[in-house]
Each structure stands twice: as C-alpha cells, then as structure tokens.
Amino acid sequence: MDITAIYPGSFDPATLGHLDIIGRASKLFERVVVSISESSNTKRFAFSEEQRLAMLGKIIKPFPNVSVATFGGLLTAFARSRGSAVLVRGLRAISDFEYEFQMASMNRYLAKEIETVFMMTSPKYHYLSSSIVKEIARLQGDITGLVPPELVEDVQAQFQL
DSSP: OOOEEEEEEOOTTOOHHHHHHHHHHHHHSSEEEEEEESOOSSOOOSSOHHHHHHHHHHHTTTOTTEEEEEEOSOHHHHHHHTTOOEEEEEEOSHHHHHHHHHHHHHHHHHOTTOEEEEEEOOGGGTTOOHHHHHHHHHTTOOOBTTBOGGGHHHHHHHTOO
8 A cells, every 4th residue: 555644743853752753654654744833822933944844854864755844724634635544643651642642533533534653652762852852952951862963953053042
C-alpha cells in the first residue's frame, strides 16, 4: 500500500525525540509529511513558522521520503488535502497519552477514514520536550544531545541575552 503519513506538531524547536519519530516513521510509510501548525491560540512560539520550517528542513535531509509543510485549520482537513489516511503521534509518558487519546478520538469523529498511529519515543528521549529545551537554552545551558546537532546553534542564538 502507498501510504502518506502526517506527523503534526509545533516543533518549537524540533528535538532528538522528534527526529527519532521522524526516522522510524520514514521506515513504515512511503511518505511522511512533518507538518507544522501555523498558529495556536494556546501556545506562544519561540520560533517563527519560517524558522521552524528551516530547522526541520535541515534535519530531514537523511530521509528522502520525508517532507515538511505547514497547515492551518483542522488537521483532518490538511490530511485529506494531502491524501493521507494516517496521523503519526509520538508518546513519551502516560501524561501524553491522555491528551493524545482525546485528540485522536476527536480526529476520528471528524474523519472516520483517518487513523492515528501512536509511536513510543525511544526510552532515551522520554524526558525530552521542546519546552525543556527552550528553558535550558533561555538559561544559557548546553542543549547538545537534546536537539539534532544541526540545530544547536540556531536554538542557542534565539535565546542569546
């Protein structure tokens, strides 16, 4: 089967946990579209949409079947516009599952033909989140080993005093 999967998120910034999911999803699906939410009423982004697109563009180079796009509006509408019947969501801990279960259920209500596939992040990244990376960078800490090497300077530069 020729399946395109959508991996949505804010990627503000992308972490090694995100890259782990991208790499593993690229082995399971013919195409993976890493999809950046254009805006949010509940989140304030540290990086612009253009910055997040550029950073993701750097880290997907090893995966020829992975692309990056932005979307606004409903994720299910975006998935339909891309001909995708699969949403990929990464899970780190049980606290993620509660939120993700609710979102998957709503997406299923909105689009019965679209399935959500949950992928557990590799254990070495269970503790990792974009929020933690941003906090460490704000406090001028070392984020090496938390974000892909190609992004360390970009993230640190965003939080220079």
